[in-house]
Amino acid sequence: MSEQQSLTSEQVEQFLLQHPDFFHEHLHLLEKLSIPHPSGSAISLISKQLEIFRSRHHEMENQLTALIDIARDNDASFSRMHQLTLALLDSTNLEEAVANLDSVLSDYFLTDFVAVRIIKASTDSAIGNLFIEPGSSDLEPFAKELAANQPKCGRPTLAQARVLFGELAPEVKSCAIIPLLFTELEGILAIGSREEGRFHYSMGHLFLTQMGEIIGTRLITLMQQSQNDT
Numbered sequence: 001m002s003e004q005q006s007l008t009s010e011q012v013e014q015f016l017l018q019h020p021d022f023f024h025e026h027l028h029l030l031e032k033l034s035i036p037h038p039s040g041s042a043i044s045l046i047s048k049q050l051e052i053f054r055s056r057h058h059e060m061e062n063q064l065t066a067l068i069d070i071a072r073d074n075d076a077s078f079s080r081m082h083q084l085t086l087a088l089l090d091s092t093n094l095e096e097a098v099a100n101l102d103s104v105l106s107d108y109f110l111t112d113f114v115a116v117r118i119i120k121a122s123t124d125s126a127i128g129n130l131f132i133e134p135g136s137s138d139l140e141p142f143a144k145e146l147a148a149n150q151p152k153c154g155r156p157t158l159a160q161a162r163v164l165f166g167e168l169a170p171e172v173k174s175c176a177i178i179p180l181l182f183t184e185l186e187g188i189l190a191i192g193s194r195e196e197g198r199f200h201y202s203m204g205h206l207f208l209t210q211m212g213e214i215i216g217t218r219l220i221t222l223m224q225q226s227q228n229d230t
Contacts, residue, residue, distance in 0.1 A: 077207060080108045084211065088218040097222055098130065101215065105191060113172055113192030115164040118185065118219070129166070138163045142177065142188060151178045151208035154201040156192070164190045174199040178212040184220045
């Protein structure tokens with residue numbers, strides 16, 4: 001066969017692309033074909049195709065599993081936020097709100113410690129340390145968090161833990177500190193755990209920010225109601 005009559009690799013490739021069923025009618029050729037393997041050995045075309053198909057199948061399975069996990073996590077997050085909202089709506093005053101927060105965050109969010117600190121001149125409250133005077137030295141450990149107005153996760157400093165959790169401070173191995181900065185309310189929400197990795201510094205802030213907005217909005221309403229009653 002002359003050079004002009006010889007098929008180029010490009011022509012063979014185009015032919016196979018145009019006739020994907022070619023090997024269905026010429027199965028015997030598969031026994032003679034081989035594809036170089038990265039290790040240097042040769043494997044049949046069918047084996048190579050199966051390897052690719054299996055790889056793609058596993059990749060698709062992994063993607064599907066990841067999507068299912070995300071959907072499951074989203075459902076769980078929605079359910080927890082729903083319970084949190086109901087607990088806040090069921091509160092008729094600040095004391096009930098803090099008590100309900102402690103209960104729902106422990107039961108549905110699996111936290112060990114909850115602290116709410118409202119930056120305001122002290123008023124009568126059945127909850128000790130609920131209010132922190134503006135300009136108090138107790139606010140100094142939270143200067144960065146309040147200035148950034150962003151949740152912070154990780155191990156709290158001892159000074160932060162003492163302000164938030166009092167005598168239980170040494171037991172807190174990780175926590176989320178969520179600034180509550182609104183026109184009608186300034187404060188701090190903290191959720192702590194005895195597990196060191198429960199609230200990690202790399203955690204996303206969106207969920208915590210939304211939680212802070214829900215809690216802060218309800219606290220504002222209850223404070224306004226309390227002022228109107230007096």
